[in-house]
Amino acid sequence: MSNKVLKNSLILLIGNLLFRVGGYINRLLMSRMLGPEGYGLYGLTLPFQGIFQILSAGGLPPAISKYVAEYNAQDEKALTRQVILTATKFMVLMAILLSIILLFSSDFIANNIFHKPLVVWPLRAVSLITPFSVVVGAMRGAFQGVYKNEYTVYNRLAEQIATIVFACVFVYCGLYAMGAVLGSAFGFIVSAITAVFLYKKYISPLFKSEDSLNLSLKEELKLLWMLIKFAVPVAITALSEMAIYDVGTLVIGILMLSTDVGYYNAADPISRIPLVISLSVSTVLLPATAEAYALKNQKLLQEYVVDCLRYSILTVLPLCVLISVFSTPIIELLFGSAYISGSGVLSILVIGMSFYSIYMISSSILQGTGNPRLPMYILLLGTLLNIVLNASFVYVNGIIGAAIGTTLTTCILMIIIMYFVIQKTNISIPWTNIMRIIISNVILMIVCLIIPKTIIGSIIGLIIGTFIYIIALIHLKVLTGRDINFFKGYLNRIPILKKHTNKIVNYIEKKDLTYKIEE
Numbered sequence: 128m129s130n131k132v133l134k135n136s137l138i139l140l141i142g143n144l145l146f147r148v149g150g151y152i153n154r155l156l157m158s159r160m161l162g163p164e165g166y167g168l169y170g171l172t173l174p175f176q177g178i179f180q181i182l183s184a185g186g187l188p189p190a191i192s193k194y195v196a197e198y199n200a201q202d203e204k205a206l207t208r209q210v211i212l213t214a215t216k217f218m219v220l221m222a223i224l225l226s227i228i229l230l231f232s233s234d235f236i237a238n239n240i241f242h243k244p245l246v247v248w249p250l251r252a253v254s255l256i257t258p259f260s261v262v263v264g265a266m267r268g269a270f271q272g273v274y275k276n277e278y279t280v281y282n283r284l285a286e287q288i289a290t291i292v293f294a295c296v297f298v299y300c301g302l303y304a305m306g307a308v309l310g311s312a313f314g315f316i317v318s319a320i321t322a323v324f325l326y327k328k329y330i331s332p333l334f335k336s337e338d339s340l341n342l343s344l345k346e347e348l349k350l351l352w353m354l355i356k357f358a359v360p361v362a363i364t365a366l367s368e369m370a371i372y373d374v375g376t377l378v379i380g381i382l383m384l385s386t387d388v389g390y391y392n393a394a395d396p397i398s399r400i401p402l403v404i405s406l407s408v409s410t411v412l413l414p415a416t417a418e419a420y421a422l423k424n425q426k427l428l429q430e431y432v433v434d435c436l437r438y439s440i441l442t443v444l445p446l447c448v449l450i451s452v453f454s455t456p457i458i459e460l461l462f463g464s465a466y467i468s469g470s471g472v473l474s475i476l477v478i479g480m481s482f483y484s485i486y487m488i489s490s491s492i493l494q495g496t497g498n499p500r501l502p503m504y505i506l507l508l509g510t511l512l513n514i515v516l517n518a519s520f521v522y523v524n525g526i527i528g529a530a531i532g533t534t535l536t537t538c539i540l541m542i543i544i545m546y547f548v549i550q551k552t553n554i555s556i557p558w559t560n561i562m563r564i565i566i567s568n569v570i571l572m573i574v575c576l577i578i579p580k581t582i583i584g585s586i587i588g589l590i591i592g593t594f595i596y597i598i599a600l601i602h603l604k605v606l607t608g609r610d611i612n613f614f615k616g617y618l619n620r621i622p623i624l625k626k627h628t629n630k631i632v633n634y635i636e637k638k639d640l641t642y643k644i645e646e
Contacts, residue, residue, distance in 0.1 A: 147396075147403050149287025151461070153294055154396055157307045158389070158462050160298045167388035168304040171241060171380045172249045174373035176311065179229055179253065180260045181369060183222035186362030187214040188268035189494070190354045195272025204336040211269050213351050218261035226254040241380050245304070252308035259315040266322035269330050278325045285321040290314025360503040361494065367506030371483065371513055371536065372399070375529030378517045383525070391526045393458060393466040394473035397450060398480050401443040402487065425553070432492055432554050439488055440561060441605075444568045445596050447481040452575040453585035460582050472530040479534030482541040489544040496552055502544065509540045560605060567599035 158166045191214050198207040233250035237243055263282065270278045294310020302309065342350065376395065380388050450457060454473040458466055490502040513536040520528025549556060574595050578588040600606060 147400065149283070149291060151396055153287070153291045153307075153310070154392075155461055156291065156295055157298065158393060158466065160295070161304060161307065163386040163389035163465055164384075165304050165389075166392065167380075167385035167390075168243065168246050168249060169307045170376055170388050170392035171243070171246050171385075172253055172304070172308050173392070174369060174376055175229070175236075175250060175253050176256055176308075177369045177373065178366065179225050179257050180264075181362055181365045183225045183257045184218050184261050184264045184362070185221055185355065186358035186360070186365060187218055187354060188264040189361045190214065190358040191265060191268030192271040193357065193495075194354065195269055196274075199273055199334070204334045207272075208331075208334045209342065209347075209350060210354065211265065213347055214268075214354055215262065215265040217351055218265060219258060222258040222261045226257050229257075230254040243380070243385060245385075248305040249308045252305050252312060255309070255312040256315050259312075259319040262319040263315060263322045266326045266330075269326060273330060273333060275330060278322075278329060282318055282322045282325060286314045286318035289317035360500045364490065364503045364506050367503070367510045368487075370510040371506070371533065371540075374510075374513050374517045375521070375526075375533055378514075378521050379526055379529055382518075382521055387526055390466055390469040391472055391529060392469075393462045394454075394469035394476055394530070397457060397461065397473055398476040400450065401446045401477065401480050401484050404439055404442050404446075404484065428496075428552065429554055432548075432552065433557060435488055436485070437557065437560065437564075439484060440564050441600075443481055443484045444564065445571055445592070447477050448568050448572045449575065449585075449589060449592055450477045451475075452572060453580060453588055455580050456582045456585040460585075469526070471527050475527065475530035475534055479530070479537040482534070482537035486537065486541045486544050489541075489548045492548050492554075493544070493551060498547075498551055501547055501551070505540060505543050505547070508543075509536050512536050512539065560607075563603040563605045564600070567596055567603055567605065570599045571596045 157169055161169060191211055194210045195207050198204075198210065230251055233247050233254075237245075237247040237250060263286070267279050267282065270276055270282075290310050290313070292310075293313040294307050297306030297309045300306065372395075376388060376391060379391050451474045454477075455467060455470040458470045458473060462469075490506075493501050513533060516532030516535055517529050518532075520532040522528070524531065545556075548554065571592050575588045575592050578584050578591070
C-alpha cells in the first residue's frame with residue numbers, strides 16, 4: 128500500500144478515534160445526567176443535526192477534497208484556491224437558509240410527528256449548529272485534499288473538548304436536553320474558529336502563487352455547478368447513510384416512548400465503533416483512488432483497493448465479534464444498569480455496522496473512480512428498504528426490531544456494492560485470504576462465547592481473544608509479505624516492542640507461511 132495513503136489513514140484513524148471517544152464521553156455524561164427519558168429526547172435531535180448539516184453542506188466537502196487533490200497535483204494553485212472559496216460561500220448561504228427553516232418547523236416536528244412537546248426547544252437549538260458546521264466541513268475538505276489530515280485531528284480535538292465542557296455546564300444549569308444540544312452548538316463554534324485558523328496559517332500558503340483567476344459571476348457559477356454535479360450524488364448518499372444509521376431512532380421515536388429511544392441510543396453509538404476504522408480508510412481512499420484513476424494506473428488502484436479492504440476487514444470483524452458477544456457488560460459499564468435493555472440491540476446492530484463498514488469503503492472506491500451516482504442509487508434503495516424493515520420489525524419486536532431491520536439492510540447493501548466495485552474497476556479480490564480472516568473471527572467468537580458475560584469476563588475476553596485471533600491469523604496464513612514488512616517497520620519505532628520484533632517475525636517465518644494474497 129502507498130505510504131501516503133496508509134499514513135493519512137492512520138492519522139485520520141487517530142482523528143476519528145478522538146471524535147468517537149469525545150462523542151462517547153459526551154453521550155455517557157449526558158445519559159447519566161439526563162436519565163433515559165432526557166437522553167431519549169436528546170437522541171431524537173441527533174438525526175436532525177446530521178441531516179441539516181448534510182443538506183447545508185450539499186456534499187461539497189468531499190468535492191473540495193477531490194478537486195483540491197487533482198488541481199494541486201497539476202500545480203493549478205489559483206484554481207485550487209477558487210474551489211475552496213466558491214464552495215464555502217455556497218455552503219454558508221445554504222446553512223443560514225436551512226437553519227431558519229428548522230427554527231420555524233421545530234414545533235410541528237415535535238408535536239405532530241413525535242408527539243413529544245419536550246423536544247421542541249432541543250430541535251430549535253439544532254439550528255445554531257449548521258452555519259458553523261459547514262465552515263468546519265470546508266476546511267477539513269481542504270486538509271484532506273492536500274493530505275494534511277493531522278490538522279483535522281487538532282480541529283476535532285478542539286471541537287470535542289468544547290462540546291463536552293459546554294454540554295455539561297448547560298445541563299448542570301438546568302437546561303435539560305436543550306443544554307446537551309447547545310453544547311454541540313458551542314463545540315462547532317470553537318471548531319469553526321480553530322479550522323479557519325489552521326487553514327489560514329498552514330494550508331493557504333501552499334496555494335500561494337502570482338496567478339489569479341478573477342472569475343466573473345458567470346464563470347464562478349460554472350465552477351460551482353461543476354462542484355455541485357459531483358457533490359449532489361455524494362450529499363444524497365450521505366443523507367441515505369444517515370437514514371441507515373438513524374431510521375431506527377426516528378421510528379422508535381414515533382411508535383414508542385422517549386425512554387425506548389434512550390435505550391436504543393445507548394447501543395447505537397457503541398455499535399458504530401467499528402466504523403471509525405472504515406471511515407478513516409474511506410476518507411483517504413477517495414482522493415487516492417481519484418489520483419490513481421486519473422493517472423490510469425491500474426496496478427496502483429489494485430494495491431490501494433485490496434490493501435484497504437483487507438486491513439479494514441482484519442480490524443473491523445474482531446472488534447464487532449467482541450462487542451456483540453460482550454454487549455451486556457459493555458452497556459452496563461458505559462451507560463449503567465438503567466440502560467441494559469439496549470444490550471440485545473447492540474449484539475445485533477454491531478454486526479450490521481460491520482457490513483456497512485465494507486459498504487463505506489466500496490462507496491469511496493466508486494466515487495474516486497468517477498462513479499459517484501452508483502453508491503447514491505444503491506443507498507436510496509437501501510434507505511427505502513430500511514424504512515420498511517424498521518417500521519415492520521419495530522411494530523412487532525420493539526427496539527430489537529430496529530437492529531434486525533438495519534442489519535438485514537446493510538448486509539444486502541454490502542453484497543450489491545461489492546458486485547459493482549468488481550465490475551467497474553476490474554479489481555481482483557483476494558477471496559481466499561478474506562475467507563481465512565472470516566474463519567479466524569469464527570474461532571475468536573467460539574472462544575469468547577464460553578467466557579462469562581460480566582465486566583471482568585469481557586476484559587478477560589478482550590485479552591485472550593486478541594491473542595487467539597493473532598495466532599489464528601498466523602496459522603491460517605492470512606498475513607502477506609507486505610503486511611509483515613509494514614508492521615515490522617512500525618513495531619521497530621516502538622521502544623518497548625523493538626527488541627521483540629525480530630523474534631515475532633522469525634516465529635512467523637518458521638511457520639513457512641505463503642506470503643501471497645491469492646494462491
